[in-house]
Amino acid sequence: MVRKTKEEADLTRRQIIDAARRVFLECGVSHTTLEKVAAAAGVTRGAVYWHFRNKTELFFAMREQAILPFIDRVVFDEADEDPLQGIGTALQEIIHILEDQVATRETFEIISFKCEYVRELTPMMYCTDGQLTFLTQLTDAYRRAARKGVLRPGPTPEDLAHDTFLFVGGLIKHWLAGRPDERFRTDAVALIRTHIALRRA
Amino acid sequence: MVRKTKEEADLTRRQIIDAARRVFLECGVSHTTLEKVAAAAGVTRGAVYWHFRNKTELFFAMREQAILPFIDRVVFDEADEDPLQGIGTALQEIIHILEDQVATRETFEIISFKCEYVRELTPMMYCTDGQLTFLTQLTDAYRRAARKGVLRPGPTPEDLAHDTFLFVGGLIKHWLAGRPDERFRTDAVALIRTHIALRRA
DNA sequence: GTTTATACATTCAAGAATGTATGTAAAGGC
DNA sequence: GCCTTTACATACATTCTTGAATGTATAAAC
Secondary structure, three states, X not given: OOOOOHHHHHHHHHHHHHHHHHHHHHHXXXXXXXXXXXXXXXXXXXXXXXXXXXXXXXHHHHHHHHHHHHHHHOOOOXXXXXXXXXHHHHHHHHHHHHXXXXXXXXXXXXXXXXXXXXXXXXXXXXXXXXXXXXXXXXXXXXXXXXXXXOEOOOOOHHHHHXXXXXXXXHHHHHHHHXXXXXXXXXXXXXXXXXXXXXXXX | OOOOOHHHHHHHHHXXXXXXXXXXXXXXXXXXXXXXXXXHXXXXXXXXXXXXXXXXXXHHHHHHHHHHHHHHHOOOOOOOXXXXXXXXXXXXXXXXXXXXXXXXXXXXHHHHHOOOOOHHHHHHHOOOHHHHHHHHHHHHHHHHHHXXXXXXXXXXXXXXXXXXXXXXXXXXXXXXXXXXXXXXXHOHHHHHHHHHHOXXX
């Protein structure tokens, strides 16, 4: 076998991750064989085992890549003129990411529907750090909105943040599921607008 | 082997389903072997194959049992004095079912976190008929609430129903996940109350 | 009272899937 | 120009898992 350069090896690694995503999506993580992944990537199992210790490590590598877009695209601007509008924009941005980042969308579909949370994956079943951070940022944004007086009286910023957090969880799930009830995908923008409007004074 | 009576055979069948639920929960559906199920039920694989054609059929049998409590416990009274309150009560009842029907809760945990939606299970990934029915009932209840004038102006009953539907989806998921962020379980009642209060005029 | 169908247990053959061990040829350091 | 390491491919041994085939004793039907 021809030994590859570092750059070529890195390309191989990415191709394996891409192939894994395709196979995970079609077969589910459990029924995905490293043989299938290797075949889909155009390499042998030897290559897969060279880059990743096992299927779990490959899974986490795929997952890490998919989270990246959220880190710099879903932001809450502290200096926002209208924090409530800012929350709406952040939620819309989540949907936009799912729309135009194919790899991220597919990975989320795998995480949501094609993966069993047992043994070493059990911790992923709970709120991940990223989700808890999101909840914190939501709460802070609602607090700013409360201080600006744009919220309808009654519920606390914490209450509102939790309600929005659960809404987003449900929205992502149903957006990903898509067919046969496509309305959650086509109407996502309107649903978010309504959700935000309910909070305004 | 001693041939069992019909009643004994039916008991065996239920014991197999109970055992399956335990094993599914611990190992995930994919990594559940009919051998493991048989051992947990105190029978051999022969018994399992007698009652169920394969693992999928066993899975559906388990699922069917778990849905039953919802059919007669989650209801929307059309003659309700305060339909908005009625919606709140229905949502609370969902949580109550999860709290006191162990088998149902465990089955929902399996469906949500210990199962991969591929091949013959793919349809289950989408909104099930039961969920769509629930959405319809929600919408009708909100329409009644609108007619009674108890809703805050702005969003349509359809908008509100969708928002609530997504909220419930997120709530159930996070309620089931539980640890390490238990708040969604302990505060479920309050979260529902807030959610409903946001809608009142 | 005989027959038949039931409710399982046991055994078997065959096919995955995994991890590891080994082979190998070229890249890259000195 | 040699040596070591890299980046894989190939081969192997082992361990599940499954479905089906077969065995069997009794309950139930007549």
